Amino acid sequence: MTDRTATRACAPAGSGPDRSDRGVTRQRPHYAALDGLRGLAAISVLLFHLGHWQGHPWLAANAGLAVDFFFCLSGYVLSVAYRETLDQGMATRTFAVLRLVRLMPLVILGTLISAAYLAARIVLLHDPAISVAELTRATAFGLLCLPMLDASRAIGGPQVFPLNGPQYTLFLEIVVNIAWAALRRIDGMGSALAIVAAGYALMALVGIGGDEVASFWTGLPRVFGAFYAGVGLYHAQSGFAPIRDARWRFLFWPLLGFSALLFYWPQGLSFWVGWSWSLIVSPLLVLSGAHVVLRGRVARASAVLGALSFPVYALHYPIFVWINAAYQAILGSRSFAVGTGLALPGVLIASWLILRWWDEPVRRAMTTWLRTRAPQRVANGV
Template sequence: MVGHDRYRLLDELRGIAALAVLVFHIGTRGGGPSILPNGFLAVDFFFMLSGFVIAEAYEARLAEGMSFANFAARRLIRMAPVAMLGALIGGAYLIARAFAAPGRSDPMLEVIGGNLLNLLVLPKLWYGRATAWEMYPANGPLWSLFFEVAVNFIWAAFLAGRSTRVLCGLVAASAGLLVVLGLRFCTLDIGWQTVSLAGGFARVGFGFGTGLLLHRARGLLPQMGRGPAGFAVAALVYFLVLPLAVLAWQLLIVLVCLPAVMLIAIASGREAVLPGGALLGRLSYPLYGTHVPLLALTAGLMKYGGKHAGSHWAALLLVPVLLGAAWAVLVWFDEPLRAWLARHVLAPGNSPARITLQRLSGRFGRARATV
């Protein structure tokens, strides 16, 4: 993480959060048991982790003169390959389903249009016969990556280096909006549909902003040891596993419990708790970015073969399979492609990609100067 092991516990927690989302989706999309009814709240923890890590890695560098274009290129290189691969797999599945079962699919033109948008990590905003208001039918988790990229760019262009008071105001406003929208929809599982689009802004605003504030406060925290680190791991699992799928509990988790876990984890960040936790942290993003389309593909193949998509608890056997797939994506696709992109986009020179990013940087620089 950001070039050192000072916060390696955060990597382990990110891996646990990715596993929670996987098990949650096995229960909702893969025919498995619903043993993590609040597993989707791991996404809010991802946003908090992101705010802290991005500030740790880039806030000082932006203050020292790093251009917006350089920042944007680094973030896109980090996130785009896996996101686009997941959308490609999911899009291929949706096209195949439209041929095999047109009555259970959107019209082909809508499928192709949605797939093209999702491949660019852009949302589908229209109502679909089969996909309803889902913004990323090709790969559901892309909704959070869309908001992640958006908040990264907004922070780098307008908020990096702003006062703590400003950040506190934005976090408080996001928390208020989150409560209002939670009451409106009776859940915090929002932001992934067009009808709850504002929920995505509230969730990423609160989560990412909380991470930024915790980064500002890191120097005030005592250095904790292995005991508190283990407690942070156990607490995160507990909050995501406890089968209490009611709004009041969800709000308590997001607004209080997850920030507390983050605070303890930052204070004891040097500790490693889980065997293989570092590898799990490395696998977290490719696992998160590809597991839903792979689940859909598996379920579709089994239905085509005349079998059920899952047999309740047996569906959890997909966990090691999808972890193996995430490892393959990481080692054979994501890391090599990111290394190639870094050489050709970030290296000095006047490549078309670099020129485009320099122009983008100038526009955002002028916009930031007016704020």
């Protein structure tokens, strides 16, 4: 969707630092409430896409707004986790490597799962519309997390990541992360506010896009505006005592309820409602959630939701296409109820298994290898 009223894909749920890179940055505070909210937002994105992909856009009709929360949260937690280390000399290249270690294992797996689906269509169904050469090229682009601007509709065009449409936001996450680290010498409250103002002003002029070729560049104002809103929150907490006041936590639950109502309203809301939510409510959710303290079962449930958020986001399309094809092959027909009833638990269960058996082990191994290969560079950022 390239107009002002909706988006087809949302931002990465696994935006923050994780256990694979905490050893080379200072320990960050644990924001349990924000972890839980990140997981709920990722599930809302899953429902949003299940509705759109199956012709029922009323399902979580406005959950595409989660893109703004994800990027705002990313700007905030990366500032908390890395800003001091970057100021002490961590190279931009080292930071980029750590972010790629965090994001790329699931990007690679998602690309391979989708590519395998299209390859199966070639082999089993002899689909003449799918070119082996084009599929090979799309797979290479996806594995490198680079946009492909000439994909045919047969493999998922005109989306810039035809094998996994939501991957475009992961690409934008990498872009804004590296830009932030590279420009850290001019990073401050004033520059963050200027970028936020410019980003949201451009969004008001050109709308929201990024997933398709025709609107690809319009994704940049949104990601930079939302990300630097989180960066601005970090600087505001550092410079203004009222922003550090724990009483902000009382806003969290009312804002969460309002946002849930907005996300699940069965009709698409106007561009300006979403724009206002993004500019005002999303940063307030991050600010208030950072002050909320959870304990016991609620804290443990939030941790699970936070851990699931990135696999659910990064893999929900590749997993869906296999589930969708399998049940239609068995039943011989398409059903929204059956498709959603299978895809929702299927994505959640598969995401959990992949998190435990692929994502976490691969990131641990990559981090260990980096420390062995260049321990001083990884530890000190030089």
